[in-house]
Amino acid sequence: MTPTAHALNGLLTRCAKAKVLVIGDLMLDEFVWGKVSRISPEAPVPVVWVQSESVMPGGAANVANNIRSLGGQVSVIGLIGEDRWGSALLSDLAARRIDTAGIVKAQRPTTVKTRVIAHHQQVVRVDREQRERLPAGVIERLIASAEARIKEADAVVIEDYGKGVVTRQLLESVIPLARTHQKVITVDPKEEHFDLYHRVTALTPNRAEAGGAVGRELESDADVQRAAREMLQRLECGAVLITLGEDGMWLFEQGGRDVRIPTVAQEVFDVAGAGDTVIAVFTLALAGGASLEQAARLANQAAGIVVGKLGVAVVTPQELRARLTNKPSSIRKRLVRTR
Numbered sequence: 001m002t003p004t005a006h007a008l009n010g011l012l013t014r015c016a017k018a019k020v021l022v023i024g025d026l027m028l029d030e031f032v033w034g035k036v037s038r039i040s041p042e043a044p045v046p047v048v049w050v051q052s053e054s055v056m057p058g059g060a061a062n063v064a065n066n067i068r069s070l071g072g073q074v075s076v077i078g079l080i081g082e083d084r085w086g087s088a089l090l091s092d093l094a095a096r097r098i099d100t101a102g103i104v105k106a107q108r109p110t111t112v113k114t115r116v117i118a119h120h121q122q123v124v125r126v127d128r129e130q131r132e133r134l135p136a137g138v139i140e141r142l143i144a145s146a147e148a149r150i151k152e153a154d155a156v157v158i159e160d161y162g163k164g165v166v167t168r169q170l171l172e173s174v175i176p177l178a179r180t181h182q183k184v185i186t187v188d189p190k191e192e193h194f195d196l197y198h199r200v201t202a203l204t205p206n207r208a209e210a211g212g213a214v215g216r217e218l219e220s221d222a223d224v225q226r227a228a229r230e231m232l233q234r235l236e237c238g239a240v241l242i243t244l245g246e247d248g249m250w251l252f253e254q255g256g257r258d259v260r261i262p263t264v265a266q267e268v269f270d271v272a273g274a275g276d277t278v279i280a281v282f283t284l285a286l287a288g289g290a291s292l293e294q295a296a297r298l299a300n301q302a303a304g305i306v307v308g309k310l311g312v313a314v315v316t317p318q319e320l321r322a323r324l325t326n327k328p329s330s331i332r333k334r335l336v337r338t339r
C-alpha cells in the first residue's frame with residue numbers, strides 16, 4: 001500500500017465512528033424490473049411483463065445511505081408525504097439503521113422516481129413530485145428538527161435538490177448554528193440558493209451548478225478555475241470541490257491551493273447518484289479528521305466504484321479498501337436491488 005493509501009485506509013476506520021446529519025430533499029427510487037417480448041397493440045410502445053419491484057433511498061436519502069454503507073452514523077431531516085411511498089422510504093431507511101426521527105410528514109406527495117427496466121435497460125422513468133413552496137408551519141418543523149440534532153452531529157450535509165426542503169429560513173438558521181458548534185458543513189448546491197451557502201466548510205457543485213453560481217457556462221479549465229475562485233471569495237467557504245463527471249474532480253481551497261484529481265473509474269455503467277456518493281464520502285472523511293485533499297481523494301475513489309454499478313448505488317468499506325490496496329477490482333456488472 002502506498003503511504004497515501006495507508007492514510008486513507010486508516011481514515012476509513014475512523015469514519016465508522018463519525019455522526020452525520022443529512023438535511024435535504026428526500027426521494028424514493030422505485031424500480032420495476034421486467035421483460036419485453038412484444039409491442040403493444042394499443043400504441044407503438046413495448047409491453048413490460050413485470051418480474052419484480054424494489055425500492056432504494058434517493059436524493060438526500062441516498063446520501064444518508066452512502067454514509068451508512070461506510071459505517072457512519074446518520075440522521076436525516078427531510079419531508080415525506082402521507083402515502084405508501086413515504087412509508088416505504090421510512091421503513092427502508094430504518095432497516096438500514098438510519099435515524100428517521102427527524103423526518104417531517106406533510107400534506108404533499110413523497111418525491112418518487114420510478115424506473116421501468118427491461119433486460120438491463122431503462123424503458124421509461126416516471127416522476128412524482130411537488131415543488132411548490134411549503135407552508136410556513138412545515139418549514140418551521142423542519143428547522144426545529146434540524147436545530148434539535150445539530151449539536152450531537154460531527155458534520156452536517158445540506159443536500160439541495162430544489163424540491164422545497166432547503167429554504168432561506170432553514171439555511172439562515174442551520175448554517176450559523178452548525179458554525180457555532182464548529183461542525184463540518186458541506187453543501188450539494190442548487191443555483192437559486194448560492195448566496196445563502198455562506199461560510200460553510202465546502203460546496204460540491206458539478207460543472208453546471210458551478211456555472212450557474214457565476215452565471216456563465218464553464219467550458220475550459222480556466223473557466224472552472226475562475227468560477228471556483230469567485231465562489232471562494234464570494235461565499236467565504238473553506239473549499240469548493242467541483243465534480244467534472246468523466247474528468248474527475250477539482251478541489252479549490254481557501255488560500256489559493258488547488259488539486260486536480262482524475263477519475264479512477266475502470267468501468268462506467270451508470271453515473272446516476274455519483275454526486276451523492278461524492279458528498280457522502282467527502283463529508284464522512286472530513287468528520288473522521290481527514291484533510292480536504294484526503295477527503296476529496298477518498299470521495300473520488302468511491303465515485304469511481306459507484307459509476308461501475310447499474311442503478312443508484314453505494315460503496316462498501318471492503319470495495320474501497322480493495323481499491324486502496326490495488327487489489328483487482330471487485331466491481332462486477334450487476335443490478336443493484338434492494339437488500
Ligand SMILES: Nc1ncnc2c1ncn2[C@@H]1O[C@H](COP(=O)(O)OP(=O)(O)OP(=O)(O)O)[C@@H](O)[C@H]1O
Pocket residue numbers: 205206207243244245246247248249263264265268271272273274275276277278300303304307
Ligand atoms: N462518466 C464518468 N466516468 C468516470 N467517472 C465519472 C463519470 N461520471 C462521474 N464520475 C465520477 O463521479 C464523480 C461525480 O460525478 P458528476 O460530476 O457527474 O456529479 P453530479 O453531476 O453531481 O452527479 P449526480 O447525477 O449524482 O448529481 C466525478 O467527480 C467522477 O469521479
Ligand SMILES: [Mg+2]
Pocket residue numbers: 188206275276
Ligand atoms: Mg449532483
